[in-house]
Amino acid sequence: xxxxxxxxxxxxxxxxxxxxxxxxxxxxxxxxxxxxxxxxxxxxxxxxxxxxxxxxxxxxxxxxxxxxxxxxxxxxxxxxxxxxxxxxxxxxxx
Amino acid sequence: xxxxxxxxxxxxxxxxxxxxxxxxxxxxxxxxxxxxxxxxxxxxxxxxxxxxxxxxxxxxxxxxxxxxxxxxxxxxxxxxxxxxxxxxxxxxxxxxxxxxxxxxxxxxxxxxxxxxxxxxxxxxxxxxxxxxxxxxxxxxxxxxxxxxxxxxxxxxxxxxxxxxxxxxxxxxxxxxxxxxxxxxxxxxxxxxxxxxxxxxxxxxxxxxxxxxxxxxxxxxxxxxxxxxxxxxxxxxxxxxxxxxxxxxxxxxxxxxxxxxxxxxxxxxxxxxxxxxxxxxxxxxxxxxxxxxxxxxxxxxxxxxxxxxxxxxxxxxxxxxxxxxxxxxxxxxxxxxxxxxxxxxxxxxxxxxxxxxxxxxxxxxxxxxxxxxxxxxxxxxxxxxxxxxxxxxxxxxxxxxxxxxxxxxxxxxxxxxxxxxxxxxxxxxxxxxxxxxxxxxxxxxxxxxxxxxxxxxxxxxxxxxxxxxxxxxxxxxxxxxxxxxxxxxxxxxxxxx
Numbered sequence: 320x321x322x323x324x325x326x327x328x329x330x331x332x333x334x335x336x337x338x339x340x341x342x343x344x345x346x347x348x349x350x351x352x353x354x355x356x357x358x359x360x361x362x363x364x365x366x367x368x369x370x371x372x373x374x375x376x377x378x379x380x381x382x383x384x385x386x387x388x389x390x391x392x393x394x395x396x397x398x399x400x401x402x403x404x405x406x407x408x409x410x411x412x413x
Numbered sequence: 414x415x416x417x418x419x420x421x422x423x424x425x426x427x428x429x430x431x432x433x434x435x436x437x438x439x440x441x442x443x444x445x446x447x448x449x450x451x452x453x454x455x456x457x458x459x460x461x462x463x464x465x466x467x468x469x470x471x472x473x474x475x476x477x478x479x480x481x482x483x484x485x486x487x488x489x490x491x492x493x494x495x496x497x498x499x500x501x502x503x504x505x506x507x508x509x510x511x512x513x514x515x516x517x518x519x520x521x522x523x524x525x526x527x528x529x530x531x532x533x534x535x536x537x538x539x540x541x542x543x544x545x546x547x548x549x550x551x552x553x554x555x556x557x558x559x560x561x562x563x564x565x566x567x568x569x570x571x572x573x574x575x576x577x578x579x580x581x582x583x584x585x586x587x588x589x590x591x592x593x594x595x596x597x598x599x600x601x602x603x604x605x606x607x608x609x610x611x612x613x614x615x616x617x618x619x620x621x622x623x624x625x626x627x628x629x630x631x632x633x634x635x636x637x638x639x640x641x642x643x644x645x646x647x648x649x650x651x652x653x654x655x656x657x658x659x660x661x662x663x664x665x666x667x668x669x670x671x672x673x674x675x676x677x678x679x680x681x682x683x684x685x686x687x688x689x690x691x692x693x694x695x696x697x698x699x700x701x702x703x704x705x706x707x708x709x710x711x712x713x714x715x716x717x718x719x720x721x722x723x724x725x726x727x728x729x730x731x732x733x734x735x736x737x738x739x740x741x742x743x744x745x746x747x748x749x750x751x752x753x754x755x756x757x758x759x760x761x762x763x764x765x766x767x768x769x770x771x772x773x774x775x776x777x778x779x780x781x782x783x784x785x786x787x788x789x790x791x792x793x794x795x796x797x798x799x800x801x802x803x804x805x806x807x808x809x810x811x812x813x814x815x816x817x818x819x820x821x822x823x824x825x826x827x828x829x830x831x832x833x834x835x836x837x838x839x840x841x842x843x844x845x846x847x848x849x850x851x852x853x854x855x856x857x858x859x860x861x862x863x864x865x866x867x868x869x870x871x872x873x874x875x876x877x878x879x880x881x882x883x884x885x886x887x888x889x890x891x892x893x894x895x896x897x898x899x900x901x902x903x904x905x906x907x908x909x
Contacts, residue, residue, distance in 0.1 A: 332786040335771035355729035368802030371626045372858045377658045391519045397754035
């Protein structure tokens, strides 16, 4: 079984984990993945993956619709100014 | 039986409908009583997160006017609660997460706007597992829900609040959502009736997304006729959800009622999957489920053993798919546009994301996001996510073959009755196993109903699950209604 690199996965998921959490998560996730190992033994040659139940997405007419007002949407924003979301400086970020 | 309390406690849909239509009771009386009862019971069960008093009473007054002018409607004036994963305009929608603790819905979910058109007063937002991730309602940021049959036990999850409040008859109707059993398992553990509709029957617009190819909204009520009445209102095509493109014939109630009056089930074939028969099931559960199947046999149904060879892989397949979809869906919670934002002075945008998500999500949600991120990550996608999706196809085909031989597939809803609070929180895998009979339904997009068929030695409810072929929801409700009509005493209220 491939080992799970919790630190890397947490970085990808944009979630901070401290060392203690990292160890706990590694244990829990390894146990879960181990339990799922049985899937490997199922023959899926020539089986198409099933991602959803529709062969075709229905299309609607391309009509203009009333949308929510900016001020309505900004009511739930944790920090905003002049109609914009406020975030830390990004220039120079990697 | 003539007071609003009598009707509420009894929970019989037909009697409530008749009493409202004959103006024996008013919607305002019923709604007020529901609010009072729900608040008093909430001190014990913690089933509800938010009450919508004013909205509900306004709708009730409107319903009374409509009834007075001679209008009729299946849900007209009957109070309902919705799981707090479903957006109700101007009310909080928290998904039971710190992440959305202060979120107020700016619009209605499609199912909610349809309830409004039907003048069904929405009285409360029901507690759930955080982001609907759990089988015991213990992961809620607002505290666990307690089972009204025994307050030291879980109500099941994730729609545990809806189930507990209906079981205690705070109200008789509610909406839940079901991604892997979240309507059916709590319905079973609380002794009520819940339908997970065919995928695509009910719109997901305005429902906080967990795993989009599995999520479905459905009714959780005192009886099957209530569920059918709700389906007539909430089902059907919605331009806001491209996966919901099925015509609503609004015939669920009429067909369910007609089915409940059948004298014979001659010609109906019930399948028992040998994989389910060999599973570890609590003795009382096994006995009561067998007795319910024997009832159907006694009125003419034929019972046939069937084979679902890939269903044993449901648990692994389900968790890889649902966590993958969740990791993608929950990427939107970034501390910027809405939801929780870490108060830490962040030096960078990346730190803002990472801190907000670390502080805003609970442990089980983080565990699932990480598992899903792993399953989708470069180098692992083929072995995990894609492999699971291929096995999902095999599971779906197993059901397709089975439904060429039988009309419905019967099993317990849950392998055990309500377990003790805290009993499984330390072991995610044993918690996941609570949904062993329900997960495959979602993977194959099928409808399934759960309803009470008995009680164990500790007087805890036991549910029977009937799964059907795609779009065969009404047959399941009909079979549940038939059982309920002819087996009185199973649809009892929990006394607090």
